[in-house]
Amino acid sequence: MELFKLTIEELHKQLIEKKVKPSEILDSIYKRIESVDPKIKAYLLLTKELAYNMAKKAEEKIMKNENITELTGIPVAIKDNMCLEGVPTTCAAKMLEGYKPPYTATVLERLKDAGAVFLGKLNMDEYAFGSSTENSSFFPTRNPWDLERVPGGSSGGSAAAVAADLCIAALGSDTGGSIKQPAALCGITGLKPTYGRVSRYGLIAFASSLDQIGPMTKTIKDNAILLKYIAGKDKKDSTTADIKVIDFAENLECDIKKFKIGIPKEYFIEGIQDEVKENVLSAIEFFRKKGAQIIDISLPHTDYAIDVYYIIAPAEASSNLARFDGVQYGLRDTEAENIIDMYKNSRQKGFGKETKRRIMLGTYVLSSGYYDAYYKKAQKVRTLIKQDFNFAFEKVDVIITPTSPTTAFKIGEKISDPLTMYLSDIFTIAPNLAALPGISIPCGFDKNNLPIGLQIIGKPFKEDDLYKIAYLYQKETNWHLKKPDIN
């Protein structure tokens, strides 16, 4: 039996029925990784020893029938920007090569407590700056559906690993679309939770007011299971909300007739790939037929979202990344004659091109004389974008849009043109600026057999709405069940 192909739900059933052991699942996945990952290059690091130790503990729990959760013995892979004590955590950045944090991120503590098993660390764009995983300092990850194409980004390693059955589920992080866009491009299910839903403690910060960790899975049910265990107030992260975490996976059924689905006209514009538009529209048609009310809405400030995002996110990033100065940890230029040169040379050598671009952008917009014109103004427009959604959510329960305007593009195609690259996140950025939860699920394929993603945006802390609607869709479609043929 090919255990690596299974879902959390399926494996859990087998585990508690004692039909399979956690270590057997690991054997199966590591074998799969060995044969397939050289082509995909999703992993930066395999934590085999740790994984087998965790699996052993999970097995003991199962044998004793003690503290078993739906995640006990389930192998999960982690985007490499989440700190795991004693395990190299690099953000796919040369600057942090070999850096071993002395503490563990809250989400990983929670997964560990739930009995999950950590497979390894996944590739990403350096510091999560990018939409293609080409900005990794180490190597690009390839899209399992077409090895010549990008998996999206920045959580490209996570999306590719889930799509290629190199893990059962993965954690990603999303700032402007870094979970949803690669989920769409790799044909998997990826949720960016409401800002404040999941602790950021131990997530190496990109843009603090936007970053969220979220589950990337094969199915909606798996996604809901994973979220339940990582979500909730964390004393170590003051921006987490003290809002009750419900058992998202327990009640996925819904009466779709009670749902009002908003379709924003600003999201079906020129330049969007025809097949993307067609497939998203037919998904909307699916919901209409099921009895949902489909309502045309407008989000008038959508046009400003990218501009606002590329002011606020780099501003915060420029400050967050200032600590990589070669003093305490990370790459240090030892030739430098003085402290200023040490800073300059360490950062010059340690940072990639896109990282430097964003640091400069962020430094500029925060500079005296420019702050009001850029950062402050951007914050005001961010408020307007939030208001757009507030007004819309007076009329509708969820909003449906494409996740990304195109399917996966070729490696190298956009890397030299950052502005075109930034457009890849055009549909995910606005809801992120508004702190809203959003999910991407597969809704079809283009003529090149590349997956297309559907984005469902919900009200704050109403991830359960997203799950219910997406669950209905996955119950009656099989897009999410298709597997890439990796050769």
Added chain:
Amino acid sequence: MDLKKNYETVIGLEVHVELNTKTKAFCGCMNKFGEEPNTFICPVCLGLPGSLPVINFEMVRRAVKIGLVLNCMISDITKFDRKNYYYPDLPKAYQISQYDTPIAKNGFVEIINKDGSKKKIGIIRAHMEEDAGKLLHLTKTGQIGEAEESLVDYNRAGVPLIEIVSAPDIRTPEEAYIYLKTLRAILRYIDVSDCNMEEGSFRCDANISVRKKGEEKLGVKVEIKNMNSFRNVQKALEYEEQRQIQLLENGQKIIQETRLWDANKEKTFSMRGKEEAHDYRYFPEPDLPPIEISKEMINEIKKEIPELPVVKAQRFIKEYDLPEYDAFLLTEEKETADFFENVVKVCGEPKLSSNWIMVELLAKMNQDNIKNINEIKIKPEDLGNLILLIKKGTISGKIAKEVFTEMYKTGKDPEKIVNEKGLIQITDSKIIEEVIDKVISANQKIVDDIKGGKEKGIGFLVGQVMKETKGKANPQLVNELLKSKIYK
């Protein structure tokens, strides 16, 4: 010095106070001074990637308290901002501080000048921020630039600070000194900081400019740093005031710059452009939500504020009829004032109590370098009892000093010491007369001289009697009895 008459000096002070919270500003590490380097550290105060700050509300409470005693407006909503700059002691390369919403603003401190006149020094703002670590440069020459290696101790990183910015209301270096002393006394009264300048829990930078009298425009200001005592602040300002006036008199211009005080040379030196023009790129700290300061919280904190030094001093003058000098000295530290009041409670002698505390006790503490009166062994009740013993005539003032020394050393109560050592004053005239007779017969020549008019000799004879009685005889009685015997 005559030149000074034509000029007006304008001074503003920036004071950084380390708060005495149990833990640091944004993490659970202990806030302690002088421990082994890098022992009170964690991912948060080290600024490790992925770590996040969490507000220590004890810091906020202390900040509110400070705002209140400085007569400030307390912001009902306040937030933190990031101040971005690179320095090896600043682990995140930004300091969590407050930019446009300081927790307190628009207040004042009332000072009393030496001539007794009162003056309000404005407080522009007081805001919360975190301290940086400490650098240790391994160098033979003492020059940072020549250091072989530099080490960082992060124990201090993340310690809560309050920055208090005064208005440019100070007009003389002495006023600056008085302002600092007053501020320190107030802050120590409300128990928010040790305010120890040597340990760095109270730091002061000064801005100073001079202008011709009558001129409305402010002169070019110079910032002075690196002063490690109140006296040094005063000296540095005096030096700088003179330097600036001299420059202007010579037709030269004052450069806006930062100068460092050299306490050994007693001069300020230009940092010579080492400091580049800083753009701190302040922006709201996205990791910390804004804080709401409720009316209830303010009222609750108000209740914790004790009688402040100036008010207490004025009460001492009125209630205990103390001279101003005594009242201000005794109220400088709350513990000393409390000690005084407890002594008075027992003996009912305010001026005597004040004398004993100021002349004997504070001098001994100074000698032993004891800062806090609560650290000495003498209990205020015992000092009160000692004064009572003098009052009742049980012991003489001279013996009392001996008893006091013993009390200071051992903490024993005075009656016990007096009894154990047999120090009770001899007031029995029979016993004294016996000694007098002995002394007279041994010094017949002197007695004759006295009779012949050389009265100075009486003093000598009294001394002899006191010596014979080991100082225990009541000196007044000795005097009386001696005279009556000689002139009989």
